[in-house]
Amino acid sequence: MNIKREDIIHLAALSNFRLDEKEIDSLGRDLQDIIKYISQLDKLDTDNIEPTYQVIEMENVWRDDEILPQEADREALLALTKEAKDNQIKVPKVL
Numbered sequence: 001m002n003i004k005r006e007d008i009i010h011l012a013a014l015s016n017f018r019l020d021e022k023e024i025d026s027l028g029r030d031l032q033d034i035i036k037y038i039s040q041l042d043k044l045d046t047d048n049i050e051p052t053y054q055v056i057e058m059e060n061v062w063r064d065d066e067i068l069p070q071e072a073d074r075e076a077l078l079a080l081t082k083e084a085k086d087n088q089i090k091v092p093k094v095l
Helices: 005-014 021-043 074-079
Strands: none
């Protein structure tokens, strides 16, 4: 596969990268080397080999959602804050 200069410029634009001429050339060579390295996998004989979707056995562990009693009450938690207003914790403005 041959990577064209226009492809690299297009990818850079999609990624919101600004590349100078030297970087475009360098990235082109790097991408070409990466694709050449990965294409070695095409030479492997995978006939009669079942695809592997998961390397180790995994299964979801499900549990019932249950509400447990809490030892702290609203007033005790609000007393721990620096500032509270209308039964809520007041925090600094972020934006």
